[in-house]
Amino acid sequence: SWCFQELAKLGLRDDVDLHVYEVPVEYQTVQSLIPALWKKHSPQLVVHVGVSGMATTVTLEKCGHNVGYKGLDNCRFCPGSQCCVEGGPECIDSIIDMDTVCRRVSALGLDVTVTISKDAGRY
Numbered sequence: 001s002w003c004f005q006e007l008a009k010l011g012l013r014d015d016v017d018l019h020v021y022e023v024p025v026e027y028q029t030v031q032s033l034i035p036a037l038w039k040k041h042s043p044q045l046v047v048h049v050g051v052s053g054m055a056t057t058v059t060l061e062k063c064g065h066n067v068g069y070k071g072l073d074n075c076r077f078c079p080g081s082q083c084c085v086e087g088g089p090e091c092i093d094s095i096i097d098m099d100t101v102c103r104r105v106s107a108l109g110l111d112v113t114v115t116i117s118k119d120a121g122r123y
Contacts, residue, residue, distance in 0.1 A: 004049065017041075025123070026073045027084065050121065057113040058105075060098040061120040063091045071123040 008020035019041055023033060038046070066088045072078050098116050105114045 019043075024074060026075050027069070027077060027079055028075075031085070052121070057115045059115050059117045060102055061094065062098050062116060062118045063093045064120050065091055065122065069122045073123075 004020050004022075008018060012018050019037075021033075021037060023030060066085055067083050067090060069079060069082050069084060102114045102116055105112070
């Protein structure tokens with residue numbers, strides 16, 4: 001999370017309001033905090049970043065799923081329904097063209113491998 005703290009200090013451009021939040025890995029906190037942040041800031045773009053010790057690449061997710069959550073969170077809680085948002089859509093697709101983002105980042109020649117996924121983690 002240190003890189004995002006640094007990004008928050010540096011900012012992006014003068015005409016961009018950047019807000020960086022570290023969100024606990026807790027189902028109930030996420031369910032209340034994320035909608036509150038959307039309401040507070042009315043953002044044009046939100047980037048959710050997850051960190052995995054098993055990851056070997058930067059993975060851009062094309063969609064997020066609402067069901068199949070079986071793992072316990074940091075409070076040792078898991079929704080009984082294994083669903084994040086009751087009555088919510090099964091999948092939410094990103095409106096960002098992740099294939100183009102992947103190609104453009106790869107073309108920069110950085111020492112970073114970027115991949116695309118349609119199967120976001122369920123934790």
